[in-house]
Amino acid sequence: MQVFLITFAVFLLVVLGMAIGYIVKKKSISGSCGGLGSIGIEKECDCPEPCDNRKKKMAAEEARRKMLEENRIL
Template identity: 40%
Template sequence: MLLWLMVLAAMLLIVGVMSVGVLMGRKPISGSCGGLNNLGLKQGCDICGGKDEVCEEQQRKEKLAQTAYRPELALDATRKPGA
């Protein structure tokens, strides 16, 4: 029982310390600026080959494909069942 209480106290202490960072208004974790470009690996991209326009176009196409209308999934409510 003592071990359980010690673990609980330690976890509460950790959560309390982390919440201080939130209360102080610290900047949240964010992605890097540049990504592969900062590492000099932009040319190694299999999709765009280092051209940003190609990546943007590919992302646009993927987004459209996800939201495309698929008539086989639609239900015709005007038809009678079994007809």
């Protein structure tokens, strides 16, 4: 039980330290390597055309964006 409490305390200190560092720097959290965009890949897969589920999501997103634009104009 003592090992568990010590381990828990160490993890708690690490999380607290990261939180304080985030608050002090006021910088958004980001990846260290830049992701796939840094090596020239624009999307997660290199498929020439998105799958049906992705097309549905893109269409819904576009419809939502248009609806929001129309509401702003009115």
